Amino acid sequence: MLQTIQPLIDLANTDLDLQTNIFSRSHLERQIETARSVVDQHQKLFEQKYNELDLLTSEGKIVKNNIEIQEQLITRLDAQVPKIRNEKEFAASKTQLEEARKMLGLLEDKLLELDMKKEDLEQEIETINSELTESNSTFQQETSGLLKKQEKAEKKIAKLEPRRNRLLKKLPQNIKRFYERCQESGISMPVCAIQDKSCSGCHMVLLPQLVNELMANPNSHKNCPNCSRILYYPEVEEEVES
Ligand SMILES: [Zn+2]
Structure with a gap:
């Protein structure tokens, strides 16, 4: 039999207080995580789109380079025309020129298509970037309160844990x-x-x-x-x- 029930009641109340604070701490942790996940999502999307833009830019460079090559080829072929001596050479040069011009046209179409895609993507990135900035500031606002509460719960837990151990020691085995x-x-x-x-x-x-x-x-x-x-x-x- 206990001399008095009071130490046990004190312990039970301390434990209840402790459990409440532990629960609120993990609840706050989850809330902070959730708020952060929105920012993370925007950040991830931003990076993904930025990589896509990078790819488009390098693809554009390759196409531009090929356009230059075709243009040089056409210039060279054009310069050769006055030197043509027979029908056969003329036909061959004509075919080569036609093919080069056709290729140039295709490349120019491709470049235009890439430029348009790039423009759309740049606009998309701008939108995502402003969403990212917004969610970041929302996160800062939301979590500053949550972090304060979390710190408070942490302090209480640090105080309650030794108290509960002290009270527990006082009880009969x-x-x-x-x-x-x-x-x-x-x-x-x-x-x-x-x-x-x-x-x-x-x-x-x-x-x-x-x-x-x-x-x-x-x-x-x-x-x-x-x-x-x-x-x-x-x-x-x-x-x-x-
Ligand atoms: Zn019962």
């Missing part, structure tokens, strides 16, 4: 073991007050005898017959009995 076993098996609050003649942990209505026993002995405790949590009768402020 058997109670301490019971408390820890409960928490290990998922019962986060192994100590419960009786509320409305019920266990406030599992909400089962208790036998009047049990309630009366604990009411008569506010310093004692009993296990809930349903969930085995430690039950105690909450102190009532200055109750005057007549």
Whole structure:
């Protein structure tokens, strides 16, 4: 039997406070992650489009280079025309020129197409960039509050954790073991007050005898017959009995 139930209640309250703060810390972490993921998405898209633009630019360079080669070829072929001596040479030169001009036309079409694609892409990138800037500033705004809250929760946890360990040490070994076993098996609050003649942990209505026993002995405790949590009768402020 405990001398007094108070250390156990203190521990339970500290644990409740601690759990609330741990929950809020991980909740905040998730919120910050979510806010960051929007920025990350924009950043990723921006990089992707920028790479596409790079590819288009280098493709354009190659096409321009080929256009130059074709133009030089045409100039060379044109210069050869006056030197042609027979029908056969003339026909060959004509075919070569036609092919070179055709190729030049195709390359110029290709360059135009690339330029248009580039223009569209540049516009798209501009839009994505402004979205990125916007989401970045939203992230900064949102998270400055969240980060402050997270820091606060962190500080509370740092204070509550040693307190709970101190309180736990004060308990008799058997109670301490019971408390820890409960928490290990998922019962986060192994100590419960009786509320409305019920266990406030599992909400089962208790036998009047049990309630009366604990009411008569506010310093004692009993296990809930349903969930085995430690039950105690909450102190009532200055109750005057007549
Ligand atoms: Zn119970």
